[in-house]
Structures are given as structure tokens and as C-alpha cells.
């Protein structure tokens with residue numbers, strides 16, 4: 001399987017660009033003729049957006065970028081994923097989605113590369129229990145990771161992020177369409193954003209733990225109403241592995257649960 005994939009990549013269409021000081025070299029690979037034009041367009045897109053995203057998250061002093069970012073289309077079941085300095089995109093999803101939608105997927109994954117948060121090491125072998133316990137306490141939550149990725153994508157790239165959610169009195173989303181797929185999905189499932197959230201049996205949490213575009217809206221509201229630097233502060237904590245639940249009280253003098261309740265109240269009042 002690997003050999004076949006390797007050969008396909010070796011034959012693939014390559015779009016190299018020269019590296020600049022703040023921009024990695026972007027290499028896009030696809031062996032699918034239907035995606036050649038789209039793949040070629042991803043080079044200037046990522047060249048333009050990598051430094052923009054770095055400025056949004058880190059200000060004028062971002063970490064050094066990697067020398068090269070590789071983007072490959074494959075048969076992955078999910079639309080996109082980021083791994084190290086690579087982005088993997090689903091061939092099928094890229095063909096199916098409207099171009100702007102799928103560019104948003106690319107930007108979301110590119111944000112993950114700029115975030116470059118420490119990731120847990122793989123835990124196995126004799127010390128697995130100690131390893132898992134250590135990691136439970138030393139890595140920031142996924143909902144913030146994904147929330148920041150969508151905050152950047154939908155605030156700055158598509159311009160569709162809003163500082164309030166459209167909610168009915170039961171705390172369910174209303175009035176969204178497929179142009180914001182994540183919110184539309186939660187709306188279709190009549191998911192309450194008040195409720196405890198327990199994906200796949202994980203300990204129940206709060207609505208903000210839906211992450212992605214839900215958290216993106218919450219972050220924009222926090223930025224407008226509580227602290228203009230909130231996203232950069234959270235990003236710095238995540239990047240340095242210093243995120244703790246108490247960070248909210250230190251920064252904003254309220255727990256994340258209290259802030260979320262205030263955000264939901266404001267969202268309901270507005271609609």
C-alpha cells in the first residue's frame with residue numbers, strides 16, 4: 001500500500017515555489033487531473049495566508065516558519081488534517097465542495113501548522129499509564145485548538161464569523177445554512193449549546209467544548225467585549241503548554257463557564 005502511494009506521489013504534479021523570509025516553500029501534490037488547477041491555486045493562497053495567520057496569532061514576532069509545507073490530496077475520510085508540516089486533503093471532498101468552502105478547509109489546516117502546538121507523544125509499552133496521566137495534565141484542550149483554527153478561518157478568510165450565535169430560547173442554533181457547515185450540522189441535530197456534551201462517552205462538559213465554529217464565535221465575542229488580546233493569549237498558553245483551566249479567571253476574572261453563560265445570554269437576547 002505504501003509502495004503504491006509512494007509511486008503515485010513520485011509521479012504527482014509538483015508546484016514548487018521559492019521560500020521567502022516569513023513564508024515557507026509550498027509544495028502541492030496531486031495526481032488527479034481534475035484537481036490540477038485547484039492545486040496550483042493553493043500555492044499563492046498559502047503563501048499569502050501563512051504570514052497573515054502568523055501575525056494574527058503571534059503579532060510582529062512570530063516563530064520561524066518551517067522551510068517547507070507539503071500539501072497532498074489523498075483518500076482520507078475527513079476533509080483535511082494537519083500533521084507536522086504537512087496538510088492532507090480529501091480528493092473526494094475537494095471535488096465535491098464549492099471552491100470557497102474547500103479553501104476554508106485548507107486555511108483551517110494551515111492555521112494548525114502555524115499554531116504548531118505541542119502534541120502528546122504516543123503512549124504505549126510498559127509506562128503507558130504514567131504516560132497517559134502526564135499527558136492529561138500537560139496539553140491544552142482540543143476545543144481551543146480547533147476553536148482558534150476556525151476563529152482565524154471564519155473571521156479573517158471568509159469573514160463570516162459573528163460575535164454572537166443565533167440561538168432560540170432552548171439554546172439551539174437557528175437560521176444557519178450549509179455555508180457554515182459545522183453550525184448547520186449542530187442545528188440539524190437540534191443540539192443544545194447549554195447542555196453537557198459527551199462525545200463518545202467522554203466526561204460531560206459544556207457547550208463551548210463543541211469547539212470549531214462555536215468556539216470561534218465565543219472567541220470573537222470575548223475579543224470584542226472582554227479582552228482584545230484574548231486569542232493571542234490563549235494561543236501563547238497553548239503553544240507553551242501552559243494552558244490551565246484557571247487561566248480564564250487570571251485573564252478575565254471569571255471562569256470559562258461563567259463567560260460562556262454570559263455569551264449564551266447575549267446571543268439569545270440578540271435574536
Ligand SMILES: [Zn+2]
Nearest residue numbers: 108112146149
Ligand atoms: Zn482542525
